[in-house]
Amino acid sequence: MQHSNTNFFQIFGLPLRYFIDTQELRNKYFELSKTLHPDFFTQSSPQEQEQKLAEAAQLNLAFKTLSSERLRLEYLLQYFGFLDSALQNQTEVQLSPTFLMEMIELNEALETATSDELSFLKEKLKRLEQEREELIQKILLNFDSIEENSLKKQELKKVLLPYLELKYILRTKENLLNL
Secondary structure, three states: OOOOOOOHHHHOOOOOOOOOOHHHHHHHHHHHHHHOOHHHHOOOOHHHHHHHHHHHHHHHHHHHHHHOHHHHHHHHHHHOOHHHHHHHOOOOOOOOHHHHHHHHHHHHHHHHOOHHHHHHHHHHHHHHHHHHHHHHHHHHHHHHHOOOHHHHHHHHHHHHHHHHHHHHHHHHHHHHHOO
């Protein structure tokens, strides 16, 4: 998910927070959408029409991103530079050997599991997912309570490891559903 340097929160006049009022977001989206509707620019130059179309596309992307909790979290991680650096510099954030072993064992068990064992594995994955989500939510509550951007960045960095673990768990869960 690559975004321009535009701050999606600023587009809607919202504070840089994870927990947002989605109804307020929706209202501001519709308000802004009306100002960018192509019917208002039929008499404009082709360049201005193209510019307004690009602004509308950016608005739509910002709305889609901020409307989804998962996409909003990814956006915040990317906005503060964590996703790119974590993917490029694997040493900055490493999944624990214990977690990786647990995931390897789960994936191996999936390959040979009976239907009863699959139920157990589904429950285990669900529990792991819930644990990571609860931890992420707790950190994000702290993140939202901080006003200073440099301190927000420090707090958000704490989300990166459970976020990456959650992504791993969700991939494993997806593999389970494809069996």
